[in-house]
Each structure stands twice: as C-alpha cells, then as structure tokens.
Amino acid sequence: DAKTTQPTSMDCAEGRAANLPCNHSTISGNEYVYWYRQIHSQGPQYIIHGLKNNETNEMASLIITEDRKSSTLILPHATLRDTAVYYCIVRAPRNQGGKLIFGQGTELSVKP
Amino acid sequence: DAGITQSPRYKITETGRQVTLMCHQTWSHSYMFWYRQDLGHGLRLIYYSAAADITDKGEVPDGYVVSRSKTENFPLTLESATRSQTSVYFCASSEASLSGNTIYFGEGSWLTVV
Numbered sequence: 001d002a003k004t005t006q007p008t009s010m011d012c013a014e015g016r017a018a019n020l021p022c023n024h025s026t027i028s029g030n031e032y033v034y035w036y037r038q039i040h041s042q043g044p045q046y047i048i049h050g051l052k053n054n055e056t057n058e059m060a061s062l063i064i065t066e067d068r069k070s071s072t073l074i075l076p077h078a079t080l081r082d083t084a085v086y087y088c089i090v091r092a093p094r095n096q097g098g099k100l101i102f103g104q105g106t107e108l109s110v111k112p
Numbered sequence: 113d114a115g116i117t118q119s120p121r122y123k124i125t126e127t128g129r130q131v132t133l134m135c136h137q138t139w140s141h142s143y144m145f146w147y148r149q150d151l152g153h154g155l156r157l158i159y160y161s162a163a164a165d166i167t168d169k170g171e172v173p174d175g176y177v178v179s180r181s182k183t184e185n186f187p188l189t190l191e192s193a194t195r196s197q198t199s200v201y202f203c204a205s206s207e208a209s210l211s212g213n214t215i216y217f218g219e220g221s222w223l224t225v226v
Contacts, residue, residue: 034215043202043217044155087154091215094208097168098143100215102155 004088009107012079012082018075020106022088025069030093033064034100035073044087047073078110115139118203118218124224125225131190133221135203142168142208144186145215146170146178155202161186162208 005023012018024033032051036044048055048062050071055062061074075082087105092098125131135144135189140164147155147170157170159178167178175197177189186205190197200222206215 038152041149041200041220043219044204046214046216049214084128085154097162098158098206098208099145099157099160101157101171102147104154 004090004103005100006088006103006106007065008104009109011109011111012075012078012081012111014112015077018073018078018082018110020073020075020086020108020109021070022072023070024088024090027068027090028093029068031104032091033068033071034061034089034091035060035062036087036089036102037082038087038105039084047086049091057063078108080110080112082108084108116203116205116216116218117199118221120221121219122222123224125223127225129193131223132191133140133178133188133190133201133203135186135205135218136187137184137203137205137216139205139207139216140183141205141209141216142183143206143215144180145204146176146186146188146207147167147202147204149220150174150199150203158188158201190207190223193223194217195225197223198225199223 011107034049035047050062064071119134138197145160146158161167161180208215
C-alpha cells in the first residue's frame with residue numbers, strides 16, 4: 001500500500017487560500033489520491049480525488065504533480081468551519097481490495 | 113443523507129462480552145469497510161469486503177469478526193470485548209469500478225468497554 005506523508009499541523013488566515021501538501025512517492029500508476037477531512041469525531045467527509053489531472057469541485061482543488069509523487073489540496077477561501085484534520089490517502093486499486101489506508105493527517109486551524 | 117447507518121451509536125459493555133456493531137447501506141455498494149479510531153489518532157482499517165461473502169483483513173483485525181451475507185449489511189462483532197477495544201468505529205461503503213469512487217462514511221459507533 002502506498003504511504004502518504006503530510007505535515008502534522010498548519011495554520012491559515014480566514015479568507016485566504018489554504019494549501020495542504022502531501023507526498024506519496026511510492027504511488028503506482030493506477031492508484032488514486034483521495035482527500036478527506038474530519039471535524040471533531042464525526043465521520044470523515046469526502047473532499048476530492050484524482051488520478052493524474054488536476055481536479056476541482058465546489059469544495060476544493062487538487063493539484064497533482066506530473067510525476068504523481070506529490071499533491072496539494074487547495075481550499076480557495078478558508079473559513080473557520082474548515083478547521084479540521086485533513087487526510088491525504090492513496091487508494092489501493094480494485095484488484096487489491098480498493099481499500100483506503102489513513103495516515104495521521106494534517107490538522108488545519110483557520111484563524112480569524 | 114442517510115445512505116449509510118450504524119447502530120448502536122453509543123454502547124457501553126463489560127470486558128468479555130460479545131458486542132455486534134451493525135452497518136447498513138442503501139446504495140447497493142459492493143465495497144464496505146470497518147475502521148476504528150482511538151482518541152487523538154487516525155483511522156485504522158479493521159476489515160473490508162469487496163462483495164457479499166468476500167471479506168479480508170485490514171491493519172488491525174485481531175479480536176474482530178465480520179460477515180457479509182447480504183450486500184447491504186456488514187456487521188462487526190467483538191467476540192470477547194477488551195478495554196483496548198474502546199474506540200469509535202466507522203463503517204464505510206463504496207461502489208466498485210475501475211475509476212475512482214467516493215467512499216462514504218457513517219457517523220460512527222462509540223464503544224466503551226469497562
């Protein structure tokens with residue numbers, strides 16, 4: 001299973017963009033990168049996922065480097081409600097069970 | 113939405129008792145997962161299932177048993193609960209396809225073993 005490395009914590013000013021980095025240097029060609037977040041002890045909330053191309057949805061943008069060894073989650077205008085633990089995960093391919101193995105995540109604090 | 117539900121949401125049990133946590137999803141997703149999250153830590157995969165009657169071990173399977181007789185249900189049983197199994201348990205489900213699919217999580221079952 002490909003591992004991910006994220007900073008333990010980050011701060012961001014309210015209204016500014018939050019850029020959360022993730023290293024996944026052992027990722028294989030058919031493994032997707034997923035981002036989830038968890039607020040307090042609620043169930044993890046899906047944010048976005050991608051394979052090769054950059055992706056954008058209503059919540060965030062995902063930038064994946066050309067060699068796919070790292071990615072960045074961008075929250076364009078962070079609010080206090082975005083304070084959470086953010087998990088970058090590489091999902092095993094379907095023929096290996098399709099499981100998500102969580103790392104420790106990045107604790108993002110959005111400050112007024 | 114309430115596509116994936118867990119029960120009970122809160123449970124206190126005694127050491128040595130058998131406990132079953134239920135997980136039900138209404139989407140007919142092929143994949144289902146069980147995770148545990150200890151206070152202040154990340155989620156660890158206990159068991160997962162790619163389809164009915166197909167289950168496999170995750171990172172921390174010891175002390176747990178699962179079954180998947182129906183696609184929509186994935187119960188997790190602690191055969192003889194121990195205090196170290198005090199945790200929050202999350203169930204999740206996902207479609208099966210060659211492209212990436214969202215994995216949806218339930219709200220969690222808080223289990224305390226005394």
